[in-house]
Structure formats: structure tokens, C-alpha cells
Amino acid sequence: MKLSILHVALAAVAALCASGTETSAAWEPVRPVEFIVPAGTGGGADQMARTIQGIVTKHNLMKQPMVVINKAGGAGGEGFLDVKGSSNNPHKIIITLSNLFTTPLATGIPFSWKDMTPVAMLALDEFVLWVNAEKSYNKVSDYVDAVKKAPAGTFKMGGTGSKQEDQIITVALEKAIDTKFTYIPYKGGGEVAVQLVGNHVDSTVNNPIEAVAQWRGGKLRPLCVFDAQPMGYDEPIADGKSWKDIPSCKSQGLDIEYLMLRGIFMPPKATKDQVEYYVELFKKVRATPEWQDFMKSGAFNTTFLTGADYSKWLETEQKRHEVLMKEAGFLAPGN
Amino acid sequence: MEELANLFHGFAVALQPYNVMLMVVGIMLGVIIGVLPGLGGANGVAILLPLTFSMPPTSAIIMLSCIYWGALFGGAITSILFNIPGEPWSVATTFDGYPMAQQGKPGEALTAAFTSSFVGALFAVAMITLVAPLVASFALRFGPAEKFAVYFLAFCSFVGLSKEPPFKTIAAMMIGFALAAVGLDSITGQLRLTFGITELLNGFDFLIAVIGLFGIGEILLTMEDGLSFRGGNAKINLRVVLQTWKELPTYWMTSLRSCLIGCWMGVTPAGATPASFMSYGIAKRLARNGKNFGKGEIEGVIAPETAAHAAGTSALLPMLSLGVPGSPTAAVLLGGLLIWGLQPGPMLFVEQKEFVWGLIASMYLGNLAGLLVVLTCVPIFAAILRVPFSIIAPLILVLCAIGAYSVHNSTFDVMLMLVFGVLGYLLKKCNYPLAPLVLAIVLGDKAEEAFRQSLLGSQGSLGVFFSNGLVSTIMVLGLVALFWSAIQEGYSRLRTAVA
Numbered sequence: 050m051k052l053s054i055l056h057v058a059l060a061a062v063a064a065l066c067a068s069g070t071e072t073s074a075a076w077e078p079v080r081p082v083e084f085i086v087p088a089g090t091g092g093g094a095d096q097m098a099r100t101i102q103g104i105v106t107k108h109n110l111m112k113q114p115m116v117v118i119n120k121a122g123g124a125g126g127e128g129f130l131d132v133k134g135s136s137n138n139p140h141k142i143i144i145t146l147s148n149l150f151t152t153p154l155a156t157g158i159p160f161s162w163k164d165m166t167p168v169a170m171l172a173l174d175e176f177v178l179w180v181n182a183e184k185s186y187n188k189v190s191d192y193v194d195a196v197k198k199a200p201a202g203t204f205k206m207g208g209t210g211s212k213q214e215d216q217i218i219t220v221a222l223e224k225a226i227d228t229k230f231t232y233i234p235y236k237g238g239g240e241v242a243v244q245l246v247g248n249h250v251d252s253t254v255n256n257p258i259e260a261v262a263q264w265r266g267g268k269l270r271p272l273c274v275f276d277a278q279p280m281g282y283d284e285p286i287a288d289g290k291s292w293k294d295i296p297s298c299k300s301q302g303l304d305i306e307y308l309m310l311r312g313i314f315m316p317p318k319a320t321k322d323q324v325e326y327y328v329e330l331f332k333k334v335r336a337t338p339e340w341q342d343f344m345k346s347g348a349f350n351t352t353f354l355t356g357a358d359y360s361k362w363l364e365t366e367q368k369r370h371e372v373l374m375k376e377a378g379f380l381a382p383g384n
Numbered sequence: 385m386e387e388l389a390n391l392f393h394g395f396a397v398a399l400q401p402y403n404v405m406l407m408v409v410g411i412m413l414g415v416i417i418g419v420l421p422g423l424g425g426a427n428g429v430a431i432l433l434p435l436t437f438s439m440p441p442t443s444a445i446i447m448l449s450c451i452y453w454g455a456l457f458g459g460a461i462t463s464i465l466f467n468i469p470g471e472p473w474s475v476a477t478t479f480d481g482y483p484m485a486q487q488g489k490p491g492e493a494l495t496a497a498f499t500s501s502f503v504g505a506l507f508a509v510a511m512i513t514l515v516a517p518l519v520a521s522f523a524l525r526f527g528p529a530e531k532f533a534v535y536f537l538a539f540c541s542f543v544g545l546s547k548e549p550p551f552k553t554i555a556a557m558m559i560g561f562a563l564a565a566v567g568l569d570s571i572t573g574q575l576r577l578t579f580g581i582t583e584l585l586n587g588f589d590f591l592i593a594v595i596g597l598f599g600i601g602e603i604l605l606t607m608e609d610g611l612s613f614r615g616g617n618a619k620i621n622l623r624v625v626l627q628t629w630k631e632l633p634t635y636w637m638t639s640l641r642s643c644l645i646g647c648w649m650g651v652t653p654a655g656a657t658p659a660s661f662m663s664y665g666i667a668k669r670l671a672r673n674g675k676n677f678g679k680g681e682i683e684g685v686i687a688p689e690t691a692a693h694a695a696g697t698s699a700l701l702p703m704l705s706l707g708v709p710g711s712p713t714a715a716v717l718l719g720g721l722l723i724w725g726l727q728p729g730p731m732l733f734v735e736q737k738e739f740v741w742g743l744i745a746s747m748y749l750g751n752l753a754g755l756l757v758v759l760t761c762v763p764i765f766a767a768i769l770r771v772p773f774s775i776i777a778p779l780i781l782v783l784c785a786i787g788a789y790s791v792h793n794s795t796f797d798v799m800l801m802l803v804f805g806v807l808g809y810l811l812k813k814c815n816y817p818l819a820p821l822v823l824a825i826v827l828g829d830k831a832e833e834a835f836r837q838s839l840l841g842s843q844g845s846l847g848v849f850f851s852n853g854l855v856s857t858i859m860v861l862g863l864v865a866l867f868w869s870a871i872q873e874g875y876s877r878l879r880t881a882v883a
Contacts, residue, residue, distance in 0.1 A: 122586025249527030262729020
């Protein structure tokens with residue numbers, strides 16, 4: 050508590066020192082903005098939120114300080130319910146991951162994205178199929194053969210969380226290959242990657258940023274990316290290969306596409322001016338070199354959507370998740 | 385020898401005046417964070433992380449890791465003086481540290497705690513310096529089954545060890561398991577035992593329980609004792625430090641054992657909390673004065689503090705070399721590394737030599753600086769006990785309330801803390817030990833998770849816990865610890881029978 054006061058004070062000093070204020074918008078925050086992360090410290094959403102906080106502070110993009118608060122309880126439900134219950138509070142924003150769709154479906158916690166005001170899609174996180182580099186499969190077809198040969202249920206897939214994005218992809222893979230995996234849920238993506246390096250699981254669908262270090266260290270091998278086309282980053286990462294050299298799973302005969310939302314929402318009943326303010330803020334964040342470096346390090350898909358386009362995208366994804374979760378049998382009783 | 389050359393280069397980086405300044409600032413902030421119950425190293429580092437965004441990465445990690453060392457040191461202060469653990473890993477320090485303070489020996493207890501922390505950290509850094517790559521590959525062998533075996537060992541070294549009947553220990557532990565089960569079941573993704581109450585989505589936070597059980601419970605007990613606060617005759621001069629130092633080398637065996645336990649738990653990565661409990665439990669078994677543990681034995685302070693600090697320090701190794709944080713604070717630091725554009729993993733030691741060795745050098749210097757800072761403050765800390773109870777008790781209450789609130793910024797947690805306080809008082813009155821309950825809340829859901837992950841992987845066969853040399857060894861150690869008193873009794877009977 051003391052420290053957050055200290056932090057607010059320090060940030061306020063930093064803000065005062067800033068010279069040359071930006072063009073004034075119709076609405077501006079008049080007190081510190083809470084940036085809710087519906088996940089634990091150290092995970093992907095948390096890293097992104099703290100990067101944004103750092104960029105906003107460093108470039109003086111906001112006159113008021115931004116404070117990151119983790120509310121991870123109930124697979125993020127705690128954070129979403131907090132925002133849902135903060136009507137008319139424009140000093141609160143939340144960053145989302147796929148649990149925006151999966152948590153209410155899997156746990157029955159009462160909220161949906163329609164209970165909040167959509168602000169912007171910042172980026173989409175890719176998913177890559179990884180195997181241990183010691184294994185002999187170099188192509189998707191080798192992998193599929195190995196999976197098919199193994200007795201049903203003995204091939205272990207590691208992933209983050211239960212009934213969330215990683216397991217949804219696993220179920221889609223099961224359908225595409227017509228087999229059964231044993232899915233083992235872990236707490237965080239980094240841990241999943243290390244379990245794969247230690248051969249405690251047979252494959253994973255880690256996000257690029259979670260597994261890139263092990264790829265560069267020659268411990269893991271990417272087979273394909275669950276996107277419509279290969280990723281756009283052509284800087285060599287390991288063995289002269291870049292993200293761009295990883296084929297899309299679709300081109301390898303696994304017709305699965307899955308991307309995870311990294312988007313921003315506000316509490317219900319936010320006014321147009323307030324939403325506009327944050328949209329402009331995030332446009333400025335996206336223009337900084339730090340943000341671009343961050344996007345590159347995680348091989349993110351940098352699609353940026355706001356307004357009606359964003360809502361339409363959310364609507365489609367919501368329906369898709371309902372279908373995916375229902376087919377997989379992940380719906381909470383009563384949903 | 386290349387390591388040593390790198391290390392000296394690292395010292396040159398860490399000793400730049402700017403970095404030394406950051407080091408001292410970090411230690412000071414860390415001690416404050418450690419003293420405030422509930423705030424915790426992870427929260428403190430997370431809050432300060434954005435401030436370091438514009439610093440060079442090496443300076444940034446030096447400051448943040450010094451906050452971490454400071455918090456490790458600071459956690460011991462309130463545990464010893466007021467029986468309120470500032471950090472989870474300080475719980476075991478209260479068992480003997482608080483009785484020592486009540487007997488008028490807070491200076492001795494604090495000195496022993498700080499010095500052993502330093503020894504533990506030094507041992508762990510030396511290990512990181514010399515055998516980093518080796519240790520990293522050992523950590524890779526830990527899958528779910530091995531992790532469960534480690535937790536199993538931690539639990540077993542506690543049952544049958546306390547003065548209370550083993551069944552009371554088990555009962556207290558079961559209450560802890562029940563509390564740990566509340567919240568999201570991470571294997572099925574379903575909510576458990578929340579009864580639709582939003583505040584329970586997160587389960588019972590360990591820190592809230594500890595602040596209530598120990599801090600509030602203790603105040604209630606003291607009030608019943610007629611408001612007497614038995615620390616008034618505390619010696620408050622620096623000579624205490626030197627006198628305690630003369631005594632410490634006699635406990636070298638306990639220190640060494642605790643260092644090893646700490647490093648092992650930090651690397652695997654189980655973390656500082658199980659390390660401190662396990663080290664305390666084993667010291668109690670093996671020490672000559674083991675029977676006096678819990679009544680103010682200095683060895684009972686040395687064991688958990690050494691192990692906690694060794695574990696806290698070595699937890700940084702898997703973070704740097706594998707990208708897996710060994711503690712919540714390490715998890716936040718990991719996020720920091722990524723923000724500064726450094727990719728933790730096998731290549732970090734090769735590509736970012738200056739950063740890695742600067743950090744390692746700052747571990748030596750930061751801990752030394754930390755020790756000097758906290759030792760000079762021992763008389764001041766000890767003097768706090770001379771303040772009359774009627775003044776200090778409300779202050780502790782406020783401190784506890786702030787701590788409980790700051791865990792999740794929630795007033796519900798403050799109420800919960802009071803409920804736990806009453807529970808702690810009742811349990812103590814009925815002679816139920818609190819430590820197993822706390823241990824179960826901290827490790828209960830982790831142990832459950834590892835257990836179920838192992839069984840998922842083995843398709844339900846319990847054989848997975850004896851499937852290789854490593855996991856079987858740890859499991860057998862656990863079983864031996866569980867039935868230690870029975871084994872000992874059988875052995876002595878056998879001897880008398882033979883004689």
C-alpha cells in the first residue's frame with residue numbers, strides 16, 4: 050500500500066517534469082488510471098500491461114499515472130467482475146486474453162464482453178506447435194505419423210490452464226488427426242516450455258514469446274503456426290531460420306487457425322470521448338520503438354482494431370468459442 | 385577459470401558508483417517491503433518495475449534484485465519481534481525467534497537471523513558462480529512427479545515432529561488443505577467451494593491467513609496474559625552482535641545442511657517457503673537440543689533463515705538459465721527481463737555476459753551491503769520491544785490491516801484476517817499446532833496440482849512416483865521422515881533386546 054502511494058508520487062513527479070503537453074482531448078483522466086490484468090504476475094498479459102505502463106511513463110503519454118493491478122482469481126473472473134461492476138468509472142481499463150470468452154463458458158462466472166466497453170485490439174498472439182529438438186520429427190507429417198502410431202492417450206500435450214486456449218487447440222488437433230492426447234495443464238507458459246525441454250510432455254502449443262529462448266538454445270523445434278499465413282518476422286532466430294520460415298499448419302494439412310486476443314476494455318457506460326481518449330493513447334503507444342521491439346520479440350500479429358470493426362470481431366470470436374467449447378465438452382453445467 | 389575472470393569483470397560493473405547507489409536504495413526499500421506484512425517482495429518489485437524501464441538493464445536488475453535481498457532480510461524482523469511473518473518464508477523463523485525475543489534476547493535472534501541469511505545467500509551465489517550449467521540441467525529432470533515428491537517430503541518432515549500429538553498435527557494440516565482447495569481447480573478449470581461468493585474466487589490467500597493466525601492471534605493471547613509484553617529487558621547495543629557471532633560457528637553443521645536444502649529447493653524450483661519449513665523440521669530432528677526447539681533455541685532461527693535465503697537466491701538460477709521463475713518475485717523479475725529486451729534461457733549466459741555476471745557480482749555485494757545495513761539497525765529494532773504494549777498493539781493491528789488490504793486491495797481480506805485471528809487464538813488455546821496448517825495452505829494446491837498432473841501423465845498409475853531413481857529416492861526419504869519416531873523407537877528397542 051505504502052509503495053503504491055510512493056509509486057504514484059514518483060510518477061506524478063515524473064509527469065510534472067514533462068514539458069510540452071500533447072493536444073488536449075475532450076476528456077482526460079483526472080486521477081490515476083487502474084490497469085487491471087485478469088491473470089497472474091509474470092504471464093503474457095501481465096508482461097504486455099507492464100510494458101505499456103513503462104512506455105506510457107517513459108514517454109509521458111498520460112498526465113496521470115497508470116497503475117497495474119493483477120486480479121487473477123477464478124481464471125480472471127475476478128478482474129472481469131471488477132470492471133463489470135465499475136460502471137461510469139473511466140479511470141479503469143482491463144487487458145484481456147482468451148479467458149474473456151473461455152472463463153464465463155467454463156466456470157459459469159456471470160459476465161461477457163458485452164458487459165464492458167470495447168476500446169481497442171492491440172495485437173493478436175500466435176500459437177505454434179513445438180516439439181523437443183531431440184525428437185526425429187522435422188515436419189508436421191512426421192509428427193502426425195508419430196501421434197497416430199502411439200496408443201491413444203499416451204501422447205502427452207502440455208499447456209497453460211484448463212479449458213482455455215491451449216486445450217481448445219489440443220481438442221481441435223485431436224479432431225484433425227483423429228486421435229486422443231493426454232492434456233496436462235500447467236500454471237504458466239514458461240513452465241510448459243521447460244517441461245517439453247525436459248521431455249515430461251511430448252508437444253506443446255506455446256506462444257512464440259514463451260518458447261523462443263528454448264528454440265534459440267537448440268532445445269525445441271517449431272513445426273507450424275496456427276494462423277492463416279506464416280508470421281511476418283524474417284530476422285533469423287535459430288539455425289538461420291526465422292519466424293517467417295515456420296509454415297502455417299493449414300499448409301501442412303492441419304486445418305486449424307487460432308489467435309489470442311490482446312485487447313483493451315473499459316467498464317460499462319463509458320462515453321465516446323473517454324473511449325476516444327484511450328484509443329488515441331494506445332495509438333501513441335503503438336508508435337513507440339519499445340512497443341515495436343516488444344511485438345518483434347513475441348512475433349505478435351499486430352492487427353489493430355477499434356470501434357465497430359472491433360465489436361464485429363468480438364462477436365464472431367464469441368460465437369466461435371461457444372461452438373468450440375461446446376464441441377469439446379468444456380461448458381460449465383447450466384451454461 | 386573463465387568463470388572467475390567473468391566474475392571480476394562483473395564486479396567492475398557492479399561497483400560503478402551509480403550501481404552501488406542503486407544497490408543501497410534497493411536494500412533500504414526491500415527491508416521496508418519485507419517489514420510490512422502482506423506487501424511482499426513480488427508486489428514491491430512489480431510496483432517499482434516500470435521505474436527501471438529507462439535504466440540500462442544491468443543497473444535495473446541490480447536495483448530490483450537488491451529489493452529482493454532486502455525483502456528477504458526484512459521478513460525476519462517482524463517475525464522475531466511480534467510473531468508476524470512479513471513474508472511466507474519467515475513463518476518458520478517465528479517458531480524460535482519470537483520466544484527468544486520474549487526471553488529478552490531479540491538482539492541475538494535478529495543477529496542470528498541476518499547472519500544466517502547472509503551465509504545462505506553467499507553459499508547459493510557461490511554455487512551459481514561455479515556450477516550454473518550443471519545445476520540448470522538437473523532442474524530439467526523435475527517433472528510433476530518429482531515436484532510432488534518434494535512437497536511430500538516437506539509435509540512428511542512435519543508430521544510427528546511437533547510436541548503435540550501427531551493426530552492434532554494431521555488435523556491442523558487437513559484444515560489447511562481444505563482452505564487451500566477453495567478457488568479455481570487448475571486441472572479441470574472448475575470453481576470449487578466458492579458458493580457463488582465473488583471474493584472467494586481467488587481462494588484463501590496464504591498471506592491473509594498468516595497475518596491473522598499469527599499476528600492477530602498473538603495480540604489476543606497477549607491481551608489475555610494481562611497486557612504484559614515480555615521484551616522490556618532487551619539489551620540494545622551493538623555488542624550483542626559480536627557476542628552472537630562468537631556463538632554461531634558451533635552450529636556450522638546446521639548451516640551447511642540448511643544451505644544444501646535451500647539450494648536444492650530453490651533450483652527445483654519449489655521455492656523458499658518449503659525450504660525454510662523443511663530445514664527447520666530436519667534441524668529439529670537432528671540437532672542435539674532438538675527437544676528445546678520452539679522454546680527459543682538459536683539453532684531454530686539459523687536453520688530456516690539460512691535455507692530461505694539460499695533458496696531465494698538460487699531461485700534466480702532457473703529463471704536466468706531456463707526462463708522458469710523459482711519464486712513469485714523471480715516471476716516478476718522475469719517479466720522485467722523481457723521488457724528490457726533480454727531473453728532468459730540457455731543463451732543468456734552466452735550472449736549477455738556482462739548482464740549475467742554483473743547480476744551475479746551484485747548478488748555478492750548486495751547481500752554484503754544488506755547485512756551491514758540490517759546489522760547496524762539491530763539495536764534500533766530491538767528497542768521497539770521496550771515500547772509499552774498498549775501503544776505497540778494498536779500499531780501492530782493497523783500494520784496487519786494495511787498488509788492484509790494491500791495483498792489484493794480488498795476490504796474483504798481485512799475481515800478475513802480478523803476471522804483467521806480468532807481461529808488462530810482458538811487453535812492455540814486447544815494446543816493445535818499452527819505451522820502444519822500454514823504449510824498446507826501454502827503448498828496444498830501446488831502439491832495437489834503436481835499429484836494430479838503426474839497421474840494424468842501416467843494414466844492413473846501410482847507407479848509414476850517410483851518410476852525413476854530420483855523420484856523414488858525423494859519419496860523414500862519422505863516416508864522415512866514420516867515414520868522417523870517409530871523407526872527410532874524400534875531401533876532403540878532392538879538395541880536393548882540385543883543387549
